[in-house]
Amino acid sequence: MANERVLQAVAYFEEGNADLVPLHDMGLTAADLDEILELVAWGDKASLEVKDAVERLYEARLAEEEKAGLAIPLVVVKEERRGRRRLLVMLAAIGALLVAVIAWRARHP
Structure with missing residues (x-):
């Protein structure tokens, strides 16, 4: 079950928003970003370009967490x-x- 921040981010992207700054402000983990990537209706309600940007953010966050010893x-x-x-x-x-x-x-x- 997705947490509230993930659900907010999914709704944000499905409304057509493309700015990633709110994701940084929400303090999402790599696991949260992975859930967002799975839940958003990419190509239908949100652009594929935004999906690519979120994937890059996910990879960067995962690398940060691995470096800090927090990755699962x-x-x-x-x-x-x-x-x-x-x-x-x-x-x-x-x-x-x-x-x-x-x-x-x-x-x-």
Whole structure:
């Protein structure tokens, strides 16, 4: 769930604003900027040029946090979540297949 600052930034960009100064004033972390990049409707409600600028800001902020020892390996967390979703989908598919086989066998003894 995105925090209030992230949601404000998403709304700001989706209103068509392109100035990045408010992002600096909000004190957003690299993780916050990553969420903003994922949540904004780029190309639809916000320009792709602004997205490129936010990506550069994200990379700079991530480098600053890594240098200060504050960075969190976000990619690992995201991959772990994706793995859980994939596992859940796979188990649901196997369960559905088992139910179908049991139903078929019940009708064709």
